[in-house]
Amino acid sequence: MASTIPTFIVDKVGRRILLLSGLCAIVLCIGSLGAYFHVKRINEAAALAYLSWMPLCSLILYCIVESIGVSSIVYILVGEIIPPKTKGNFNFAFQ
Numbered sequence: 001m002a003s004t005i006p007t008f009i010v011d012k013v014g015r016r017i018l019l020l021s022g023l024c025a026i027v028l029c030i031g032s033l034g035a036y037f038h039v040k041r042i043n044e045a046a047a048l049a050y051l052s053w054m055p056l057c058s059l060i061l062y063c064i065v066e067s068i069g070v071s072s073i074v075y076i077l078v079g080e081i082i083p084p085k086t087k088g089n090f091n092f093a094f095q
Contacts, residue, residue, distance in 0.1 A: 002064045005068050007072075018069055021069060022069015026062060026069070026070065029058045039051060
C-alpha cells in the first residue's frame, strides 16, 4: 500500500526531496531502535516498563518509509539510467 504513494507525489514534490526525506526518516527509525537497545542494556527494567513499544513501531515505520522513499525512487532512476537493451537483464539481477 505504501508503495503506491510515491507514484502520486513524486511529480509534485520531486525525487530529491522524496529521497532525502525518506533517508532522514530511515536514520531516525534506526536511531530510535538503537537508542532503545542502548537504554535496555543500561537499565533493562526502565526499557521494559515504558519503551516496550519502541522496537516494533520503529521497524514498522522503517518498512513504510523505505517503501515510500528509497525503493520506489531507485526503480524510477533505473528505468532512466540503464539503456533499453540491458533493462531486462538488469531488472532481473536487481530484484
